[in-house]
Amino acid sequence: MRDAQISCARWFFVLALLSFALPAAGRERAKAPTAEEQRETPQIAAILDHIVFNEKRFYLALKGYSPRVETYLQYYEPQPELGDVPTKDAYFLGRLKLGNYTEEVSFLPSTFGDELRRAPRLRPHLRLNNFAMEPLSLDDDDHFDRQHYKFEPVRWEYLGDVRCLALDVSPRDASAKGVFKGRIWVEDHDYAIVRLNGTRLNAPRWKFYVHFECWRENLQPGLWLPVYVFSQESDISKRLRYKAETRLWGYDLTAHREQQEWTNIMVEAPAPVHDNSEDTSDYTPLESHRQWTMEAEQNVLDRLEKARLVAPPGPVDKVLETVINNLRVTNHLDNLPPIHCRVTLTSTLESFSLAYTIVLSRGLIDVLPDEPSLAMVLSHELAHIALGHKLDTKYAFSDRMQVSDEDVLSSLDVDRPHADETTADAKGIEYLKNSPYKDNLAQAGLFLRAAVDAAPRLTHLFGPHMGNGLTEGSDKLIRMAGLMTGAPALVPRDVNQIAALPMGSRIQVNPWGGTIAFTQRKSVALVDASEKLPFRITPIMPYLRPYKAPEKVEVSAKN
Numbered sequence: 301m302r303d304a305q306i307s308c309a310r311w312f313f314v315l316a317l318l319s320f321a322l323p324a325a326g327r328e329r330a331k332a333p334t335a336e337e338q339r340e341t342p343q344i345a346a347i348l349d350h351i352v353f354n355e356k357r358f359y360l361a362l363k364g365y366s367p368r369v370e371t372y373l374q375y376y377e378p379q380p381e382l383g384d385v386p387t388k389d390a391y392f393l394g395r396l397k398l399g400n401y402t403e404e405v406s407f408l409p410s411t412f413g414d415e416l417r418r419a420p421r422l423r424p425h426l427r428l429n430n431f432a433m434e435p436l437s438l439d440d441d442d443h444f445d446r447q448h449y450k451f452e453p454v455r456w457e458y459l460g461d462v463r464c465l466a467l468d469v470s471p472r473d474a475s476a477k478g479v480f481k482g483r484i485w486v487e488d489h490d491y492a493i494v495r496l497n498g499t500r501l502n503a504p505r506w507k508f509y510v511h512f513e514c515w516r517e518n519l520q521p522g523l524w525l526p527v528y529v530f531s532q533e534s535d536i537s538k539r540l541r542y543k544a545e546t547r548l549w550g551y552d553l554t555a556h557r558e559q560q561e562w563t564n565i566m567v568e569a570p571a572p573v574h575d576n577s578e579d580t581s582d583y584t585p586l587e588s589h590r591q592w593t594m595e596a597e598q599n600v601l602d603r604l605e606k607a608r609l610v611a612p613p614g615p616v617d618k619v620l621e622t623v624i625n626n627l628r629v630t631n632h633l634d635n636l637p638p639i640h641c642r643v644t645l646t647s648t649l650e651s652f653s654l655a656y657t658i659v660l661s662r663g664l665i666d667v668l669p670d671e672p673s674l675a676m677v678l679s680h681e682l683a684h685i686a687l688g689h690k691l692d693t694k695y696a697f698s699d700r701m702q703v704s705d706e707d708v709l710s711s712l713d714v715d716r717p718h719a720d721e722t723t724a725d726a727k728g729i730e731y732l733k734n735s736p737y738k739d740n741l742a743q744a745g746l747f748l749r750a751a752v753d754a755a756p757r758l759t760h761l762f763g764p765h766m767g768n769g770l771t772e773g774s775d776k777l778i779r780m781a782g783l784m785t786g787a788p789a790l791v792p793r794d795v796n797q798i799a800a801l802p803m804g805s806r807i808q809v810n811p812w813g814g815t816i817a818f819t820q821r822k823s824v825a826l827v828d829a830s831e832k833l834p835f836r837i838t839p840i841m842p843y844l845r846p847y848k849a850p851e852k853v854e855v856s857a858k859n
Contacts, residue, residue, distance in 0.1 A: 344453065347465065350491035351484075352445050358492065359439040361523065363398050366554045367811070368608045372647050372803075373544035374758070374837050381793055383830030384543070391760035393646060395705065396548070398436075407609075407706050408765070435496060435514035435529045438469075438480050448472055454483070459495060460844035462518075463488045469498070477502045478509075487844075492516075492524045494844060510544075513839060518847040519812040525551055527811040530839040543837045545803070549645060549811040550608035590637070596695035597655035600712065601642060603701040607708050610644050610659065611816045616807065617641045619818070620660065623675050627682055630735045636686060641678075645814055647803060648760070649751075652714050652767020653681040654691045659767065662807045662816065667800045667835055669747060672737040676728070676744040676780055679735070683727035689720045715768050721779065729782050744780075745787025750799035752778050753790060754835045761835060793829045800834035 340348075370393050374386040394406040438444040454466040464485040471479035482498010494516050500509040510531045516524040529546040583591060604610035620641035628636065640657045644650075647663035658681040668674050691714060694700060703711045716724070732741055748770075755762040755771040755778075762771050770779050778784070791797050808819045826832065 347486075347491055348446055348451050351451075351467075351486050351493065354490055354492045355437070355439045355444055358524065359437045362437060362525070364554060365525070365551050366395050366397050367525075367548040368550040368553075368645070368814075369394060369396050369404070369546060369548050370646060371544060371546040372761070372837065373542055375540070375542045377541065381829050383833070384541070384836070386754070386836060387757055389758045389760045391648070391763075393765070395550075405706050407709050409710065435512040435531075436526045438484075438493070438496070443476075443479075448476075448479070456488075457485075459485060460842070462494060462844040462846065464494060465491075471501065475502060477504055487524075489846075490522060494518075494524055515840075515842050515844075517811060517842060517844065519551060520555075521847055521849075523847075525811065528840055528842060530837075532839075545837050545840070547647075547809070547811075549809050549814050551811060552813045553608060555812075592696050593655040593690055593693055596691050596693045597657055599695050599698055599701045600654060600691065600714070601657065603703075603708060604644070605814075607705040608645065608814045609708065610642050611662075611809070611814050613642070614815055614817065616643055616665075616816050616818060620658070620674070620678065623671065623678050624658070624682060626737075627675065627679055627731050627735050631731045633682075633686060639682065639685065643807070643816055644766075645809060645816070646765060648765055648769070649762055650764035650767050650769045651677050651681055652716075652764075653684045653689070654714065656685060658682065658685075662809070663761070663803060664770075665807055666803055666805045668806075669798050669801055670740070670743055672740040673744045673747045675732060675735065675737045676741070676747075676783065679728035679731045680724050680780055681728075682731060683724040684716065684720065687720075687723060687727060689716060689724065709765050712766055714766050715764070718772065721768060721772065725780050725782065728780060732783075741783055742787050745783040745785070746790065746797070746799045748778050748780060748784050749787055749790040750834050752784075754800075758835060792832070795826050795829055795832070798832065802833040802836050802838045804838065804840050 371391070373390045375388050375390075376384040376386050379385050391408075392404070392406065393408050394404055397403040397405060448471060450470050450472055452468045452470075454468055456463060456465055458464070464487050466483060466485050468483050470481050473479070478500050479502070480496075480498060480500055482496065484493050484497075485495040486492060487494050496512070496514040499511045503509045510533060513530045514526055515528045517527045519525050519527075525548075527548055529548075531544040531546075532542070534541045601610060605612060617640065620643075621639065624639050624641065628634075628639070637656050642657055642659045643665065644659060644661045646661050647666075648661055649664045649667065651658065651660045651664060653659070658678060660677060664677065665674070668677070700711065701708075732738060732744075737744075751762070751770050762769050768779070771777060772779070788797070790799060805821075806818055808817050810816070
């Protein structure tokens with residue numbers, strides 16, 4: 301009997317030693333299943349394992365990219381009839397470095413973080429990574445797994461064309477620093493996370509976590525990448541309420557490229573092929589001068605497009621050029637060379653002209669309420685071209701544009717002096733009065749009234765990066781001010797008066813290569829004045845679609 305007791309004691313001692321030798325994860329697996337685990341079906345367990353695995357794989361893939369990033373923030377105060385009215389703003393434009401450590405590189409002289417450090421009660425707590433970095437991945441601390449989080453399925457639902465499973469996620473240790481609490485949506489093919497909504501908990505000292513909504517899109521086969529983040533806080537303090545949006549694009553700049561991609565352009569040439577041009581004469585002095593100016597313009601556009609600050613040519617440009625042609629034909633500007641249009645990918649409200657190309661910002665196109673207002677902006681820039689206010693030809697020397705992405709904006713000087721702006725205003729209004737838009741200019745003047753009202757509070761939104769903004773100087777003189785004389789008074793509480801649109805109303809950006817298109821959203825009737833939202837940030841909910849390879853484009857010499 302005693303020998304049996306000694307034997308049992310020895311086995312107990314051996315088992316105890318083995319249990320201490322096992323790693324912590326092994327001990328956890330050896331525990332009796334919890335009530336939660338007992339409720340899990342094999343199907344749910346397999347789905348959760350797939351989610352954890354794919355998020356780890358996503359985080360490793362994300363480190364290989366350095367997308368462009370723009371964060372725009374509006375502080376606001378609630379008003380009974382008008383809703384959340386912005387009182388001031390802050391802005392960041394740059395790129396993210398997502399390698400072994402995270403770094404944000406600004407394209408602007410003053411950074412977003414510097415502006416936020418002046419915010420009351422937050423000082424250095426609120427930085428760009430609150431809006432761009434924290435929402436991007438759940439596995440940045442390598443603890444996003446079933447040992448550290450609880451998952452509770454909510455329902456199946458569609459986000460666009462993608463069927464998704466929504467799950468509530470909460471940390472098992474609610475006191476751990478930086479853990480996520482909220483809801484995720486995973487698509488039903490590979491169980492990749494496509495949407496996150498919630499916040500992180502227990503911020504370290506001198507840090508601040510925000511509530512966020514992050515969307516990912518299927519930009520390449522099997523690859524979902526973050527494209528949009530919305531954040532809002534209304535209960536930090538009565539003095540500090542804000543809404544912020546972060547946009548990410550230009551992932552293709554750091555994507556792996558096969559060498560054959562650079563040689564896949566198909567050229568269709570007419571038959572027979574001529575080795576020499578039919579016109580062998582030299583350029584005339586005027587043609588040489590014009591060609592030199594166009595060389596400078598092309599160098600600037602190429603460099604801005606390479607940095608993904610200007611969208612590649614596309615259908616939006618053609619719509620803008622149609623308005624330009626309406627102005628040209630009715631004002632008999634036949635002597636001008638063809639005028640082209642391009643679009644910057646930034647939110648700030650600005651426009652400028654180069655040699656024979658007019659550039660408008662995405663943000664400006666977004667908030668313009670109608671075509672006459674668009675014609676107003678384009679007529680001003682067309683007047684610059686017609687009056688001979690062209691780009692400095694120093695940019696025809698290619699070395700001037702061989703600068704880093706973060707130095708591109710500071711290397712360009714494309715804004716106009718006040719005298720040129722004044723003469724372009726007068727000539728632009730003359731063009732409008734001779735155009736098909738002459739009977740609808742009251743709406744354009746109303747837009748200017750709304751801009752005059754908002755510009756003193758939204759200095760970053762109305763602050764241009766490259767060209768001239770809608771307003772100028774500390775007193776915020778408005779461009780094309782003569783049009784306001786025929787415009788009705790601005791009545792913010794009138795539901796039927798739409799002076800300006802919310803941000804993000806018109807242009808949709810492809811986050812992979814930066815191409816743009818007009819959105820296909822339907823108009824929605826307003827309930828009250830708080831839904832007018834002029835120049836304001838609103839959450840954007842993308843229509844998710846599975847990745848579809850773009851059609852191959854053939855370049856034809858005939859055209």
